[in-house]
Amino acid sequence: MAVVRATPADPTPGLLVADPDSGDQRALPPELGPDSLAVLSGPTFMYSNATGDVPPGSIGGLVHLDTRLISGWRLTLNGGELLVLRASTIDHYSAQYVLTNPELPGLPPNSLGLRRLRYVGDGFYERVELVSFRLEPVRVELRLAVDVDFADLFEVKSVVRDRSAEIGRDHAPDGSELCFSYQRGDFSAQTRVCCATPADRVEGDELVWEIELNPRQEWQLDLHVPLPPGMGVVEPVRGDIADVFHGRADDPLRRWVEGRAVLRSDNAPLERTVRQSRDDLASLRLDLEVKGQRILLPGAGLPWFLTVFGRDTLITAYQTLVAGPALAKGALLALARLQGETCDDFTDEEPGKILHEVRSGELTRSGQKPYGPNYGSADATQLWLILLSEYWRWTGDDETVRHLRDNALAALRWIDDYGDRDGDGYVEYATRSPEGLGNQCWRDSPDGVCFADGRIPVLPLATCDLQGYTYDAKLRLAELCDGPLGNPTLARRLRDEANTLHERFNRDFWIDERGGYYAVALDGDKNRVDSKTSNMGHLLWSGIVPPERGDAVVRQLMSPDMFSGWGIRTLSREERLYNALGYHLGTVWPHDNSIAAMGLARYGYRAESNRISLAMFEAAEQFGYRLPEAMSGFDRERLLFAVPYPTACSPQAWAAGTPLALIRAMLGINPVDGRLVLDPDIPEQLGRITAGRVRAFGEQWEVEAIGRSGHVRLQAS
Numbered sequence: 001m002a003v004v005r006a007t008p009a010d011p012t013p014g015l016l017v018a019d020p021d022s023g024d025q026r027a028l029p030p031e032l033g034p035d036s037l038a039v040l041s042g043p044t045f046m047y048s049n050a051t052g053d054v055p056p057g058s059i060g061g062l063v064h065l066d067t068r069l070i071s072g073w074r075l076t077l078n079g080g081e082l083l084v085l086r087a088s089t090i091d092h093y094s095a096q097y098v099l100t101n102p103e104l105p106g107l108p109p110n111s112l113g114l115r116r117l118r119y120v121g122d123g124f125y126e127r128v129e130l131v132s133f134r135l136e137p138v139r140v141e142l143r144l145a146v147d148v149d150f151a152d153l154f155e156v157k158s159v160v161r162d163r164s165a166e167i168g169r170d171h172a173p174d175g176s177e178l179c180f181s182y183q184r185g186d187f188s189a190q191t192r193v194c195c196a197t198p199a200d201r202v203e204g205d206e207l208v209w210e211i212e213l214n215p216r217q218e219w220q221l222d223l224h225v226p227l228p229p230g231m232g233v234v235e236p237v238r239g240d241i242a243d244v245f246h247g248r249a250d251d252p253l254r255r256w257v258e259g260r261a262v263l264r265s266d267n268a269p270l271e272r273t274v275r276q277s278r279d280d281l282a283s284l285r286l287d288l289e290v291k292g293q294r295i296l297l298p299g300a301g302l303p304w305f306l307t308v309f310g311r312d313t314l315i316t317a318y319q320t321l322v323a324g325p326a327l328a329k330g331a332l333l334a335l336a337r338l339q340g341e342t343c344d345d346f347t348d349e350e351p352g353k354i355l356h357e358v359r360s361g362e363l364t365r366s367g368q369k370p371y372g373p374n375y376g377s378a379d380a381t382q383l384w385l386i387l388l389s390e391y392w393r394w395t396g397d398d399e400t401v402r403h404l405r406d407n408a409l410a411a412l413r414w415i416d417d418y419g420d421r422d423g424d425g426y427v428e429y430a431t432r433s434p435e436g437l438g439n440q441c442w443r444d445s446p447d448g449v450c451f452a453d454g455r456i457p458v459l460p461l462a463t464c465d466l467q468g469y470t471y472d473a474k475l476r477l478a479e480l481c482d483g484p485l486g487n488p489t490l491a492r493r494l495r496d497e498a499n500t501l502h503e504r505f506n507r508d509f510w511i512d513e514r515g516g517y518y519a520v521a522l523d524g525d526k527n528r529v530d531s532k533t534s535n536m537g538h539l540l541w542s543g544i545v546p547p548e549r550g551d552a553v554v555r556q557l558m559s560p561d562m563f564s565g566w567g568i569r570t571l572s573r574e575e576r577l578y579n580a581l582g583y584h585l586g587t588v589w590p591h592d593n594s595i596a597a598m599g600l601a602r603y604g605y606r607a608e609s610n611r612i613s614l615a616m617f618e619a620a621e622q623f624g625y626r627l628p629e630a631m632s633g634f635d636r637e638r639l640l641f642a643v644p645y646p647t648a649c650s651p652q653a654w655a656a657g658t659p660l661a662l663i664r665a666m667l668g669i670n671p672v673d674g675r676l677v678l679d680p681d682i683p684e685q686l687g688r689i690t691a692g693r694v695r696a697f698g699e700q701w702e703v704e705a706i707g708r709s710g711h712v713r714l715q716a717s
Helices: 241-245 252-258 268-283 311-319 326-337 380-395 398-403 405-419 464-482 488-508 535-542 547-557 590-602 606-622 658-667
Strands: 037-041 044-048 061-064 067-070 072-077 083-091 094-100 112-120 123-132 138-147 167-169 177-184 187-195 201-203 206-213 218-226 262-265 285-290 293-298 670-672 675-677 689-696 699-706 709-715
Touching: 037 083, 037 094, 037 112, 044 112, 061 072, 067 187, 072 112, 112 241, 123 138, 123 206, 123 241, 206 218, 262 268, 268 285, 268 606, 268 658, 293 311, 293 326, 311 326, 311 380, 311 590, 311 658, 326 380, 326 398, 380 398, 380 405, 380 464, 380 670, 380 689, 398 405, 405 464, 464 488, 464 535, 535 547, 535 590, 547 590, 590 606, 590 658, 606 658, 658 689, 658 699, 675 709, 689 709
Parallel strands: none
Antiparallel strands: 037 044, 044 061, 061 067, 072 138, 083 094, 094 112, 112 123, 123 218, 138 206, 167 177, 177 187, 187 218, 201 206, 262 689, 285 293, 670 675, 689 699, 699 709
16 A cells, blocks of 8 residues: 655645644635725724625624624615715724615615714724605614624634534613623633614614604714724724724824834835835734733734734834834744744644744634644744844844843754754754644645646655745854854854855755756655745845856746746746646735845846836735735736735735835845945836935934935934
8 A cells, every 4th residue: 555645735644634624725715895895903803895794604704813703794774785885994993885775665776875984993883874865754774684603713714613502692672782602611702782872673683773864864873892802902093983083083003103214205106005014014013912021013914814923924024124123023022932842743833943823713722723823834933033133233232132042042953953854954844733734834835835747745845945044044143143142153153054055055956957946845855846936036035046046046037937027926837837826826925026126136136126126016006005915927918907816815914014125125225333324226217215214223314315326314313
């Protein structure tokens, strides 16, 4: 009988998965329609269609701390659905829906105007305003149908377990409140729908108002769903809905934004894109208390990833250091406090390892899912060391680096003792958990790493990006050892190890055929996994590519098979599994392109770096100045406009961080010996760029550049 070997598509052959239907099903269609809207604040969001409704069975609803508190929320008038005239978010936490009625029994079309205002703060709030344009009095029935399933977010993405028999109801007879409750083991949840204007009757889980309106008469209803406190809840906006919408309520977001760097440009779309990125990063903030210390850092993205991630959080913090060090410091401290301490097969935890993802829903808290936290990431540990170094370069904060000394040394030990699974000098991955991820690099879908002919490689895998990150991390840690860590002996050892890795990597991963390029990985038999991927851009960013191979790598990345016109594809069109709509098989990811752009600039390929930057900014215009998690890889010259990836997160943290990273690459701004050094190459289309309140070394700086000239000067605080 042939032995079945582990692959990313089947990482634990022979091990039974407790619930095979609860896996990550990212290919689900967007049931709420292309005009769906979300309001969010920290780990809370309400996701609905364009009328403001959440149809039962959709991916929408009110989710708080990974638990869906509302799964259906439908407003009808005389038994009919409403028509949307226009709907839009106002701020990330608020939205407005302007509606009217279709033709209904006893009610001609457009007889009534209806407006829904909602926001998420310390609770979910919605105001329904109704006005009659009839010339005579009219009587209408307004009905709100509420569904509650208390689903774990992992289930929302796939198959929801029916909890209906376990959900209790204690609705107020006077119509002032619907109350749902659920408890299983140690996990409990409650949803209360509170009405300022009590309903005339309650029918099951529906609230019904009988409303009489004279001509031009207005009617108003306020609804409130309280939210329990918990990990990640940011200081919310509070107040009357009208005050929130008109900016009269105290808004912690505005206070946070006022302290950030400010960018001005001759190019208005560039300014708007950066402003949107700033607001999106603010909306994704999580306010954590980690082992007694309060820390702010960005969650990964709406709707699936409003939680702490290792890789996503670290890359976002790196991208945004040019705007200030607060997020970077928060990420370093939070992830250090949750660093692996023991070996646990179920969660892939190992001593010194930086986590992959943290969840707090029922499936995690009951032990069915390994996310409390999960450590299934082979690159977060190196990225943590890279961010520690970059944070120090921008701040000169010796104290924080020394405070994190033991964490840094533990991360190094993980790389050498656990990351290198077979002692061959390369970091590899293979999960030991029946619920573990098959791919533990950024290309983490089951087919994200494949051969050119479409075969899925056997585990463990040593992907090229992991080796580049490891090379960079060791050189950076050597710099810290020569500086605030005061360990020159270790610094010498690390440089020797990095040089050896550089030599061996460029021997083992380089492929001379097809114009010369780097394999995406070595498989479990040390075969080169020979597909051409965007990971080559990560190699430039890490500096592991010898200068003499720079031209070949850049030609590959910018070739028509790799560069769509909107950005570098994750997989070349030459490869058998190429799919313009495949998650890692041909899509264009903004964060991936920002890493490539920084790498190209590092090697002196400024024109190519700028080509990526301009394409990204032009794409952002097509998505309301917000870059999504991923775009489809269709050719720009053929389709003329950018096409979204069907289920991309938006906003998404490292997509929001991309514009700042691209601007840094164009400005050529870097911290050197306690000062900022500028080497600009600004495309003519963008004109002059000015950045104020740039924080470095405890000071504020102003940066201005046009073309290839510019200056940096200290700015009064």
